[in-house]
Amino acid sequence: MIRSENSLPVIRGACGHDCPDTCTWLVEVNAGRAERLYGDPDHPFTRGTLCGKVNHYLERVYHPDRVLYPLKRVGPKGVGQFIRTTWEEALSAIAERWKSIMAESGAEAILPYSSAGNQGLIQMASLDRRLFGLLGCSQLERAICGEVAREGAVATQGNGYGIDPEEMVHSRYIILWGTNTIVTNMHLWPVLLEARARGAKIVVIDPIRTRTAEQADWHLAPRPGSDAALALAMMHVLIRDQLVDLDYVSRYSQGYEQLSVRVRDYAPAAMASVTGISAEEIEQLAREYGTTQPSVIRPLLGLEHHHNGAMTYRTLTCLPILTGAWRHRGGGFYRSSGSLQCSTLNMRGLVMPQHNRQGVRTLNMRDLGNDLCSQELSPPIRSLCVYNANPVVSVPNQQRIMEGLRREDLFTVVHDLFITETARFADYVLPATSQIECLDLVTAWGHHYLSLNRPAIEPVGESVSNTEFFRRLAGALGRTEPWLFDSDEQLIRTALDSRHPWLEGITYERLCRDGYVRFHHDRDWRPFVEGGFGTPSGRARLYSEELKRCGHDPLPWSGDIRQAPPGQLQLITGKTLFYLNSSYAHVERHRHREGELFLEMHADDLLQRDLRHGQLVNVSNQLGSVVARCRKSDRVRPGVVWMPFGGFGDARNNACSVNAVTPEEPTDWGGGSGFYDAFVDVVAVGATDGGQSG
Numbered sequence: 001m002i003r004s005e006n007s008l009p010v011i012r013g014a015c016g017h018d019c020p021d022t023c024t025w026l027v028e029v030n031a032g033r034a035e036r037l038y039g040d041p042d043h044p045f046t047r048g049t050l051c052g053k054v055n056h057y058l059e060r061v062y063h064p065d066r067v068l069y070p071l072k073r074v075g076p077k078g079v080g081q082f083i084r085t086t087w088e089e090a091l092s093a094i095a096e097r098w099k100s101i102m103a104e105s106g107a108e109a110i111l112p113y114s115s116a117g118n119q120g121l122i123q124m125a126s127l128d129r130r131l132f133g134l135l136g137c138s139q140l141e142r143a144i145c146g147e148v149a150r151e152g153a154v155a156t157q158g159n160g161y162g163i164d165p166e167e168m169v170h171s172r173y174i175i176l177w178g179t180n181t182i183v184t185n186m187h188l189w190p191v192l193l194e195a196r197a198r199g200a201k202i203v204v205i206d207p208i209r210t211r212t213a214e215q216a217d218w219h220l221a222p223r224p225g226s227d228a229a230l231a232l233a234m235m236h237v238l239i240r241d242q243l244v245d246l247d248y249v250s251r252y253s254q255g256y257e258q259l260s261v262r263v264r265d266y267a268p269a270a271m272a273s274v275t276g277i278s279a280e281e282i283e284q285l286a287r288e289y290g291t292t293q294p295s296v297i298r299p300l301l302g303l304e305h306h307h308n309g310a311m312t313y314r315t316l317t318c319l320p321i322l323t324g325a326w327r328h329r330g331g332g333f334y335r336s337s338g339s340l341q342c343s344t345l346n347m348r349g350l351v352m353p354q355h356n357r358q359g360v361r362t363l364n365m366r367d368l369g370n371d372l373c374s375q376e377l378s379p380p381i382r383s384l385c386v387y388n389a390n391p392v393v394s395v396p397n398q399q400r401i402m403e404g405l406r407r408e409d410l411f412t413v414v415h416d417l418f419i420t421e422t423a424r425f426a427d428y429v430l431p432a433t434s435q436i437e438c439l440d441l442v443t444a445w446g447h448h449y450l451s452l453n454r455p456a457i458e459p460v461g462e463s464v465s466n467t468e469f470f471r472r473l474a475g476a477l478g479r480t481e482p483w484l485f486d487s488d489e490q491l492i493r494t495a496l497d498s499r500h501p502w503l504e505g506i507t508y509e510r511l512c513r514d515g516y517v518r519f520h521h522d523r524d525w526r527p528f529v530e531g532g533f534g535t536p537s538g539r540a541r542l543y544s545e546e547l548k549r550c551g552h553d554p555l556p557w558s559g560d561i562r563q564a565p566p567g568q569l570q571l572i573t574g575k576t577l578f579y580l581n582s583s584y585a586h587v588e589r590h591r592h593r594e595g596e597l598f599l600e601m602h603a604d605d606l607l608q609r610d611l612r613h614g615q616l617v618n619v620s621n622q623l624g625s626v627v628a629r630c631r632k633s634d635r636v637r638p639g640v641v642w643m644p645f646g647g648f649g650d651a652r653n654n655a656c657s658v659n660a661v662t663p664e665e666p667t668d669w670g671g672g673s674g675f676y677d678a679f680v681d682v683v684a685v686g687a688t689d690g691g692q693s694g
C-alpha cells in the first residue's frame with residue numbers, strides 16, 4: 001500500500017465521469033474518511049491535473065444533499081417529497097410491483113433507462129444488462145452521445161477507429177472540428193501545444209468562438225449543420241488541384257471516380273453562402289490540409305447533434321483517405337478510443353447477451369417523452385428504472401418527459417447520488433455510491449490506458465454501487481442464476497479475459513499493483529497505414545453500396561441544411577467548464593461559478609428584437625420555453641444563439657435546461673437526435689439589470 005507523507009493510506013482510483021480524459025487519482029484516507037483527492041502525477045496522459053470539477057470531488061462525496069438512505073415518495077410527483085425507508089422495504093415493494101407488471105403486461109412494460117453517468121465498465125454495463133436481458137425488459141437504444149458519429153465513420157471506414165490521441169504530438173496540421181478541447185478534453189490540449197511547439201498549426205471549426213477557438217491559430221465559424229458542405233468543398237479543391245494521394249486512394253479505397261463527379265457541384269464559390277465561410281478561406285483550408293502532413297481531424301459532439309450528423313461524419317472521414325493522411329505517424333482521424341478499447345475486452349462475457357429474451361422491443365432514449373406519454377405503445381411503459389442518467393435535463397423535449405413522469409400509473413425507480421431533476425418524480429430513490437466507494441475497471445474514450453478504480457472508503461450511508469443494486473434486485477425478484485450475483489472482482493476478471501494481443505500481460509493483479517496500464521501495442525500504431533479498414537473488402541468506402549441499400553446517398557453529401565424560419569434563431573449548446581453534463585449543479589461551488597442560465601446573442605439579433613444585454617428573455621418554440629439571461633456576444637454569428645448545457649435550475653424547484661426547447665428529431669442514421677436543429681423565438685420577460693458579458 002502507498003502511504004502519504006503523514007503516513008495515511010493512499011488508494012489509487014480513476015474518475016468515472018463521462019469524459020474522454022479518464023484521469024487517475026490518489027485518495028488519502030484517515031480513519032475511514034477521505035481527506036484528500038488529487039491527480040496521479042505519474043499518469044502519462046492526465047499528468048496529475050484534475051479538472052475544475054473533480055478537483056473538488058470530495059465536496060460531492062460528502063455533500064449534505066447526498067441521498068444516504070432509500071427514500072419513498074410521499075408528495076405529488078415532481079415535487080420531491082420523500083420519507084426515509086429501508087432497503088428491505090424498497091426492494092420488496094419494487095419486486096412486488098415488477099412481478100405484477102410482468103404477469104399482467106409482460107416484462108417489456110418495464111424500461112431500464114441508463115446512460116454513462118458512471119462510465120466505469122462494470123458500473124455502466126454488466127449485471128444490469130444481464131438481469132434486464134434475462135427478464136425480457138424493453139431494451140434501450142443509447143445513441144445520445146457518440147453513436148451517430150461512430151455510425152457515420154463506420155459507413156466509410158467499416159469501424160469507428162482512429163489514431164491514438166497521444167500520437168497527435170506528431171501531427172503538423174490539426175483540425176478541431178466541432179469540439180471545445182480546452183473545456184471538455186483538457187488533457188489533450190498539452191499534447192496539441194507540444195505539437196504546435198514542433199511546428200503544428202491548430203485550426204478550430206466551430207460556429208462559436210469558444211475558448212479553444214480563441215487559442216487556435218485559425219478559427220473558422222461555419223453555419224451550424226453545414227460542415228459536410230465545407231468538407232465537400234475541401235474535396236473539390238483537393239481533387240481539382242491534384243492534392244490527392246492517388247496511390248493510397250487506389251490501393252485502399254473504392255468509389256474515387258464517383259466521388260470526383262460528386263464534388264464538382266461543391267466549388268468553394270458555391271459553398272461560401274451555404275457554409276458562411278468565404279471561398280478564399282475554403283481554398284486556403286483545403287490547400288493547407290492537402291499539403292501538410294501529418295494532418296489529423298479531431299471532431300466531437302458538435303457535428304453529431306444535427307439531423308444530418310451521421311452523413312457529416314461519413315463525409316469528414318473521407319478527407320484523410322483522399323490525402324493519405326493515415327500513412328503518416330500522427331495523421332488521420334481521431335474521435336474516440338471507446339470502441340477500440342471495448343473491442344479488446346470480453347464484452348460478451350460481461351453482458352452475457354446469450355441469456356437475453358429474444359424478440360424484445362427496443363426503445364430509443366431520445367424518444368423517452370413521447371414513449372412515456374404514448375397511447376399506442378403496447379405494452380405501455382408501466383415502470384421506469386433510471387440509473388447513471390438524468391434524462392429530465394439531458395434528453396430533448398423535456399416538457400414531454402416531465403409530462404410522462406407525472407403519470408400516476410407509472411412506477412419510477414431512480415438510483416443516484418442526488419435527488420436529481422429526474423429523481424424528483426420517482427416513487428423510490430435509492431442511494432448510489434460515489435466513485436471512491438466502488439470497484440471498477442475504467443476504460444477511456446480519450447486515450448489508450450485502462451485503469452483500476454479501487455474503493456478508498458466504505459459506502460457513505462446506505463448507498464450501494466450499481467452492481468450491488470442489481471444483485472439486490474435479482475435477489476428480491478427471487479432469481480437464483482449464479483451469474484446474476486458475480487462479484488465486482490469476478491466481473492473485472494471476466495472483462496480482461498479476452499486473449500486480445502493488446503491485453504497481453506494485463507491482469508487484475510497487475511492493475512492492482514500499477515493502477516493503470518497502457519494497452520500492449522507499439523507507440524507507433526497506425527490503424528490504416530496500409531488500408532486494413534473494417535469493411536469486408538478492407539477498403540474504405542468513398543462510395544457505399546451499403547448506404548444505398550439502406551436508402552441513403554451512397555456518396556458523401558451535404559444533407560439538407562436547415563435555415564431558421566423567419567424571425568427565429570438557431571439554438572446550439574456546448575458543455576460548461578464547471579458542470580459535467582447534468583451533474584455538479586447541486587454543489588454550491590460549481591453553481592456559483594457557472595452562475596445563472598444565459599443565452600449568447602449577436603448584437604444585430606438583439607437590436608432586431610429591441611432587446612438589451614442583461615435582460616431576462618424567454619426562449620421558446622412549440623416544444624416549450626426556458627428563461628435565461630441575455631448576453632450580447634460577438635462569439636456567435638447573427639442568426640445563431642448559444643446556451644450552455646447543464647441543470648441550471650434549482651433541482652429542488654424547477655428543471656431548467658436548454659432541452660426544454662430541443663427536438664427529439666431522429667438523425668439520418670445512428671439513432672441519435674438533431675438537438676441542435678432547434679429554432680427558437682426570443683422575447684423579453686423582465687427589465688435589464690446589467691449581467692456580465694460573455
Ligand SMILES: Nc1nc2c(c(=O)[nH]1)N[C@H]1C(S)=C(S)[C@@H](COP(=O)(O)OP(=O)(O)OC[C@H]3O[C@@H](n4cnc5c(=O)[nH]c(N)nc54)[C@H](O)[C@@H]3O)O[C@H]1N2
Pocket residue numbers: 018115116117118123144145301386387388389390391393394395415416417418420432433434435465466573574575580581582583645658659662675
Ligand atoms: N442540449 C444538449 N443536450 C445534451 C448534451 C448537450 O451538449 N446539449 N449532451 C449530451 C451528452 S453528450 C450526454 S453524454 C448526455 C449526458 O446525460 P446524462 O448521462 O443524463 O448526464 P450525467 O450528468 O453525465 O449523468 C447522469 C447521472 O448519473 C449519476 N451517477 C453518477 N455516477 C453514478 C453511479 O455510480 N450510479 C448511479 N446510479 N448514478 C450515477 C449522476 O449523479 C447524474 O445524476 O447529455 C446529452 N444531452
Ligand SMILES: Nc1nc2c(c(=O)[nH]1)N[C@H]1C(S)=C(S)[C@@H](COP(=O)(O)OP(=O)(O)OC[C@H]3O[C@@H](n4cnc5c(=O)[nH]c(N)nc54)[C@H](O)[C@@H]3O)O[C@H]1N2
Pocket residue numbers: 018019020145177178179180181183184185205206207208210222223224225226227300301302303306572573574575576577578579580581582676
Ligand atoms: N467540462 C466538461 N467537460 C466535458 C463534459 C462536460 O459537461 N463538461 N461532457 C463530456 C461529454 S459527455 C462529452 S460527449 C464531451 C463533448 O465534448 P465537445 O464535443 O468538445 O463538447 P461541446 O462543448 O458540446 O463542443 C461541441 C462544439 O461544437 C460546436 N457546434 C455545434 N454545432 C456545430 C456545427 O454544426 N458545426 C461545428 N463545426 N460545430 C458545432 C459547439 O459550438 C461546441 O463548441 O465532453 C466531455 N467533457
Ligand SMILES: [Mo]
Pocket residue numbers: 018145146
Ligand atoms: Mo457525451
